[in-house]
Amino acid sequence: xxxxxxxxxxxxxxxxxxxxxxxxxxxxxxxxxxxxxxxxxxxxxxxxxxxxxxxxxxxxxxxxxxxxxxxxxxxxxxxxxxxxxxxxxxxxxxxxxxxxxxxxxxxxxxxxxxxxxxxxxxxxxxxxxxxxxxxxxxxxxxxxxxxxxxxxxxxxxxxxxxxxxxxxxxxxxxxxxxxxxxxxxxxxxxxxxxxxxxxxxxxxxxxxxxxxxxxxxxxxxxxxxxxxxxxxxxxxxxxxxxxxxxxxxxxxxxxxxxxxxxxxxxxxxxxxxxxxxxxxxxxxxxxx
Amino acid sequence: xxxxxxxxxxxxxxxxxxxxxxxxxxxxxxxxxxxxxxxxxxxxxxxxxxxxxxxxxxxxxxxxxxxxxxxxxxxxxxxxxxxxxxxxxxxxxxxxxxxxxxxxxxxxxxxxxxxxxxxxxxxxxxxxxxxxxxxxxxxxxxxxxxxxxxxxxxxxxxxxxxxxxxxxxxxxxxxxxxxxxxxxxxxxxxxxxxxxxxxxxxxxxxxxxxxxxxxxxxxxxxxxxxxxxxxxxxxxxxxxxxxxxxxxxxxxxxxxxxxxxxxxxxxxxxxxxxxxxxxxxxxxxxxxxxxxxxxxxxxxxxxxxxxxxxxxxxxxxxxxxxxxxxxxxxxxxxxxxxxxxxx
Amino acid sequence: xxxxxxxxxxxxxxxxxxxxxxxxxxxxxxxxxxxxxxxxxxxxxxxxxxxxxxxxxxxxxxxxxxxxxxxxxxxxxxxxxxxxxxxxxxxxxxxxxxxxxxxxxxxxxxxxxxxxxxxxxxxxxxxxxxxxxxxxxxxxxxxxxxxxxxxxxxxxxxxxxxxxxxxxxxxxxxxxxxxxxxxxxxxxxxxxxxxxxxxxxxxxxxxxxxxxxxxxxxxxxxxxxxxxxxxxxxxxxxxxxxxxxxxxxxxxxxxxxxxxxxxxxxxx
Numbered sequence: 099x100x101x102x103x104x105x106x107x108x109x110x111x112x113x114x115x116x117x118x119x120x121x122x123x124x125x126x127x128x129x130x131x132x133x134x135x136x137x138x139x140x141x142x143x144x145x146x147x148x149x150x151x152x153x154x155x156x157x158x159x160x161x162x163x164x165x166x167x168x169x170x171x172x173x174x175x176x177x178x179x180x181x182x183x184x185x186x187x188x189x190x191x192x193x194x195x196x197x198x199x200x201x202x203x204x205x206x207x208x209x210x211x212x213x214x215x216x217x218x219x220x221x222x223x224x225x226x227x228x229x230x231x232x233x234x235x236x237x238x239x240x241x242x243x244x245x246x247x248x249x250x251x252x253x254x255x256x257x258x259x260x261x262x263x264x265x266x267x268x269x270x271x272x273x274x275x276x277x278x279x280x281x282x283x284x285x286x287x288x289x290x291x292x293x294x295x296x297x298x299x300x301x302x303x304x305x306x307x308x309x310x311x312x313x314x315x316x317x318x319x320x321x322x323x324x325x326x327x328x329x330x331x332x333x334x335x336x337x338x339x340x341x342x343x344x345x346x347x348x349x350x351x352x353x354x355x356x357x358x359x360x361x362x363x364x365x366x367x368x369x370x371x372x373x374x375x376x377x378x379x380x381x382x383x384x385x386x
Numbered sequence: 387x388x389x390x391x392x393x394x395x396x397x398x399x400x401x402x403x404x405x406x407x408x409x410x411x412x413x414x415x416x417x418x419x420x421x422x423x424x425x426x427x428x429x430x431x432x433x434x435x436x437x438x439x440x441x442x443x444x445x446x447x448x449x450x451x452x453x454x455x456x457x458x459x460x461x462x463x464x465x466x467x468x469x470x471x472x473x474x475x476x477x478x479x480x481x482x483x484x485x486x487x488x489x490x491x492x493x494x495x496x497x498x499x500x501x502x503x504x505x506x507x508x509x510x511x512x513x514x515x516x517x518x519x520x521x522x523x524x525x526x527x528x529x530x531x532x533x534x535x536x537x538x539x540x541x542x543x544x545x546x547x548x549x550x551x552x553x554x555x556x557x558x559x560x561x562x563x564x565x566x567x568x569x570x571x572x573x574x575x576x577x578x579x580x581x582x583x584x585x586x587x588x589x590x591x592x593x594x595x596x597x598x599x600x601x602x603x604x605x606x607x608x609x610x611x612x613x614x615x616x617x618x619x620x621x622x623x624x625x626x627x628x629x630x631x632x633x634x635x636x637x638x639x640x641x642x643x644x645x646x647x648x649x650x651x652x653x654x655x656x657x658x659x660x661x662x663x664x665x666x667x668x669x670x671x672x673x674x675x676x677x678x679x680x681x682x683x684x685x686x687x688x689x690x691x692x693x694x695x696x697x698x699x700x701x702x703x704x705x706x707x708x709x710x711x712x713x714x715x716x717x718x719x720x721x722x723x724x725x726x727x728x729x
Numbered sequence: 730x731x732x733x734x735x736x737x738x739x740x741x742x743x744x745x746x747x748x749x750x751x752x753x754x755x756x757x758x759x760x761x762x763x764x765x766x767x768x769x770x771x772x773x774x775x776x777x778x779x780x781x782x783x784x785x786x787x788x789x790x791x792x793x794x795x796x797x798x799x800x801x802x803x804x805x806x807x808x809x810x811x812x813x814x815x816x817x818x819x820x821x822x823x824x825x826x827x828x829x830x831x832x833x834x835x836x837x838x839x840x841x842x843x844x845x846x847x848x849x850x851x852x853x854x855x856x857x858x859x860x861x862x863x864x865x866x867x868x869x870x871x872x873x874x875x876x877x878x879x880x881x882x883x884x885x886x887x888x889x890x891x892x893x894x895x896x897x898x899x900x901x902x903x904x905x906x907x908x909x910x911x912x913x914x915x916x917x918x919x920x921x922x923x924x925x926x927x928x929x930x931x932x933x934x935x936x937x938x939x940x941x942x943x944x945x946x947x948x949x950x951x952x953x954x955x956x957x958x959x960x961x962x963x964x965x966x967x968x969x970x971x972x973x974x975x976x977x978x979x980x981x982x983x984x985x986x987x988x989x990x991x992x993x994x995x996x997x
Contacts, residue, residue, distance in 0.1 A: 111814075117830060214944075347448045
């Protein structure tokens with residue numbers, strides 16, 4: 099037995115090598131450069147002076163930038179929660195479909211991605227605008243008199259975020275739920291558990307890894323997808339992503355942008371780490 | 387997915403990749419670097435037909451990205467670049483632009499002298515202007531009760547939640563400066579801070595801030611007043627001619643898009659040919675009408691949409707220039723605080 | 730396995746409807762007479778005409794498709810092997826590696842794009858399709874890594890162990906046992922990666938070469954003059970084309986099945 103175990107260890111190394119190599123060279127490398135940049139000083143134009151300083155990090159403590167972080171987190175959290183609520187059931191139901199329906203559903207889910215997300219968001223503008231489709235319908239149904247000012251508001255941004263990121267959650271939950279051993283659920287039912295209890299204690303627990311990866315795949319981008327805030331929010335909410343964008347372009351202050359990015363990275367990692375601890379997902383992962 | 391399908395896909399992919407033609411003869415190619423849609427297709431096709439040179443149209447989204455890519459290429463890779471005035475100043479200072487041999491540009495006299503001798507190219511050695519813009523106030527008289535004559539009117543309380551602004555921090559800070567009787571290019575940091583305070587007062591009136599297609603907000607009734615770039619003003623008027631255009635009494639800011647040849651351009655001869663082609667009045671007029679900016683080619687003035695020739699009454703304007711790093715930083719801070727105050 | 734109740738089917742239907750509303754709008758406005766998406770002023774096919782004459786746009790589309798498929802294949806290999814490998818080995822650096830591999834998701838694109846560009850420049854890699862591929866792979870790998878990892882979690886390891894005990898090499902065991910079991914995750918991760926690649930603007934601009942243009946970049950950089958409905962026409966055509974290919978494929982499968990059935994009936 100022990101001989102096969104060590105045999106397994108050594109010959110599985112080849113699997114991990116491409117990832118190791120690729121990550122080390124093309125991810126770690128540029129990242130180290132980014133961290134180094136955050137300690138530098140901006141020179142003329144977009145040049146960088148390598149006088150190491152903590153000035154950039156000190157600047158972040160200014161209230162207007164702290165507010166930016168706070169609002170970004172709030173938005174990301176709100177969007178992610180809504181996406182979880184809407185997306186989890188969808189992914190779960192999708193996993194229960196018959197084989198042919200599963201394929202159709204997968205296809206229908208991915209088809210909109212053929213269209214650039216920017217263009218689809220422009221579509222939402224046409225739907226939500228004052229003279230748009232939604233207002234027309236509501237007026238026709240007599241629900242409202244004057245058109246609702248839906249666009250360029252916080253709710254509009256959330257709609258956009260949820261719209262763009264929902265498929266990520268659905269697919270994550272689906273791929274986890276798809277392999278669910280339904281006989282376990284049946285066993286729980288046989289032992290007398292009600293429908294709800296069986297779900298929470300068996301199905302939900304076992305699909306938690308899917309939910310987690312879904313959360314990661316939605317929470318993190320929602321911190322960075324500033325173009326949604328631009329297009330649907332009218333640029334009135336300043337997100338960390340747009341701040342970084344501006345500092346990299348018109349602001350020509352790369353070190354400051356890098357510092358913002360490093361802080362963003364750290365905070366996001368902490369949030370994800372916290373989430374994993376709370377849901378105790380670690381127990382379910384990494385088992386051979 | 388079956389394994390055989392995966393293998394088939396890989397095979398198909400390698401065949402397709404191999405079939406993608408590698409760039410041929412660079413003698414017969416012009417690499418153009420600017421925003422997308424800066425030329426009507428007829429103009430590009432016309433050049434290709436006339437000269438047999440293929441145009442490779444490469445894009446950037448912001449002037450800063452252009453500068454980074456050009457720096458990284460050390461002035462090479464691209465034959466003709468069109469970008470905004472302020473970044474060209476950086477390009478020239480970094481030695482990345484070619485000094486133009488004007489003998490190769492027969493149409494050089496066509497350039498309107500109004501747009502020459504500016505801060506980024508004082509001796510007209512490096513650039514040929516491609517178009518100019520003066521951001522203006524445009525409003526819907528049906529939806530606005532007051533008469534708007536200048537920037538100050540934007541702060542009027544009756545315009546709550548009604549204004550669409552372009553997302554340009556220098557321009558918006560700039561018009562606030564003008565309103566306070568200062569220069570567009572104010573450099574004193576304390577003074578800029580005051581500008582920032584005044585700007586915050588505008589926040590309640592802002593419906594949206596957007597840099598592209600801002601005119602749509604005006605046209606679909608989301609906003610009743612807009613502060614728009616020239617191409618957007620043109621597009622708005624084309625759709626809805628009843629809109630009122632205001633040349634603000636406190637003064638104007640303007641900007642120029644310049645065409646230049648990078649210092650290490652792969653094919654400078656072809657670049658000159660293209661520049662010369664664009665300087666021809668008929669071609670220039672087609673371009674101007676297409677992009678909707680002001681004509682910078684005097685010989686083309688009689689051929690273009692009359693709205694795109696700057697009226698005599700507004701010949702005085704301040705060009706938005708680069709300022710010191712400290713001033714930039716404060717302008718940036720003003721802008722971030724302003725946006726955060728809008729909601 | 731219980732089938733879905735009427736309620737859950739209705740739920741899915743509603744979500745699908747909401748997902749496709751903007752898509753429908755995009756398609757409808759591709760036929761708009763006016764250049765601006767403000768009002769539908771009349772029916773026109775002129776944007777389709779313009780599209781067909783726009784060889785640069787079509788070339789950009791081709792590049793994006795090739796790039797998308799290539800990056801998702803490369804990242805599928807790296808990500809899948811990586812995820813499986815991670816679950817097998819117990820090195821000390823394991824969690825660090827995992828964390829760093831996923832970091833590209835946590836960094837704003839503009840920074841990632843800029844540092845990648847600087848990095849490629851440092852390594853003297855010529856800018857073009859290669860750097861585009863590398864850049865896209867960097868942000869695609871995390872998607873597949875996460876999907877496969879989630880699928881592997883709690884999966885029964887004894888199947889592969891059994892294969893190994895019976896003498897299969899680690900590659901055989903992976904290819905014949907593990908891979909088919911994790912395939913849905915690989916596929917969904919790849920689809921996500923492909924979608925992200927087709928959507929990418931910022932990183933592409935930074936790491937592309939002067940001669941390569943990709944579709945989202947072409948669309949996004951129409952900032953100075955505004956996006957025209959030509960892109961709506963393009964999106965509609967892409968959808969129609971995809972549906973067309975799938976329809977042909979399903980038809981072929983159905984015809985094949987029929988032929989087999991008839992054949993077996995004949996034999997009787």
